[in-house]
Amino acid sequence: MAFKALFLAHAPDADFEKHKSIIDTGKYRLLTFVVKTQDEAIKVSKNIYEKEKIDAIILCPGFTHSDVSEIFQALEGKVSVNVARGDGPSSRISHAVIQKEYFNK
Numbered sequence: 001m002a003f004k005a006l007f008l009a010h011a012p013d014a015d016f017e018k019h020k021s022i023i024d025t026g027k028y029r030l031l032t033f034v035v036k037t038q039d040e041a042i043k044v045s046k047n048i049y050e051k052e053k054i055d056a057i058i059l060c061p062g063f064t065h066s067d068v069s070e071i072f073q074a075l076e077g078k079v080s081v082n083v084a085r086g087d088g089p090s091s092r093i094s095h096a097v098i099q100k101e102y103f104n105k
Helices: 038-052 065-074 088-103
Strands: 003-010 020-024 028-035 056-059 080-083
Touching: 003 038, 028 038, 038 065, 056 065, 065 080
Parallel strands: 003 028, 003 056, 056 080
Antiparallel strands: 020 028
């Protein structure tokens, strides 16, 4: 039985039905989706849990503490919800790129 994880990331131009992938090694199954909103993140999380019985959700650093809580609550505490965060310098580097790409166009 494989460990199953869902990775969610945000992008302002995302279409979660289109921007997705699966990596399956046999022992590890990683499903990735890029979502536009928190509502989409909850919808995808619930749907994938029902279909795949995932063990964990990994969120990109753009998710807030309250977003994490909402997802955890939506799944009734049945799934580990984690956030991929870097150290201070790493966060500043990625933040600068996100600001440029998402908001300065």
